Amino acid sequence: MAGLVLKLGPNERVLINGVVMENGDRKTTLKIMTPNASILRLRDALHPEQANTPVTRAYYAAQLVVAGSVEAAEAGPELASMLGALATAFAPLAEGAAVLEAQAQLEKGRYYSVMRALKPLIEVEARLLALASGGGDDAAFDVPLDLRRLEHRLLLLLLGLLDVAI
Numbered sequence: 001m002a003g004l005v006l007k008l009g010p011n012e013r014v015l016i017n018g019v020v021m022e023n024g025d026r027k028t029t030l031k032i033m034t035p036n037a038s039i040l041r042l043r044d045a046l047h048p049e050q051a052n053t054p055v056t057r058a059y060y061a062a063q064l065v066v067a068g069s070v071e072a073a074e075a076g077p078e079l080a081s082m083l084g085a086l087a088t089a090f091a092p093l094a095e096g097a098a099v100l101e102a103q104a105q106l107e108k109g110r111y112y113s114v115m116r117a118l119k120p121l122i123e124v125e126a127r128l129l130a131l132a133s134g135g136g137d138d139a140a141f142d143v144p145l146d147l148r149r150l151e152h153r154l155l156l157l158l159l160g161l162l163d164v165a166i
Contacts, residue, residue: 004032004039013042015067038068044115054089055118055125058082058102062114072109079114080106086121095124 008014008023008030015021017038032039040063051060061079064070083103090096098117105113 006030015040040067053125055121059118062111065111
């Protein structure tokens with residue numbers, strides 16, 4: 001059995017089975033031999049107060065399973081529902097493929113891979129929500145004008161997921 005290989009940078013922190021560990025001053029490689037150990041790099045972790053949008057809520061739900069705070073059987077159905085709503089919202093854009101990847105990884109029970117698939121969407125969602133609140137630059141999306149309607153649809157779906165009155 002090969003085990004999971006973790007490559008940690010200097011002073012990087014990782015949560016393993018509920019214990020926070022910090023690497024020393026040099027790069028280190030660790031081999032985790034215990035199957036199904038709960039491992040979360042803290043650089044990948046969201047704080048609970050940061051889980052305040054549809055994408056970050058789904059990311060945080062997967063993170064709770066990775067950290068071992070919630071059982072997969074408990075979080076899986078709710079996360080599947082969240083990802084289904086996100087798949088509808090992001091379908092018009094290329095980023096929709098990331099949601100489909102997250103759904104595929106969820107079906108395999110690979111919650112860290114769900115987090116990895118959703119990570120890039122956090123920034124896209126933030127830009128869309130900033131645009132909706134008037135704080136973003138419409139040109140930041142760098143897409144042809146005929147795709148603006150799709151972005152608008154996506155924005156409306158995301159706002160609907162947030163239960164924001166339009």
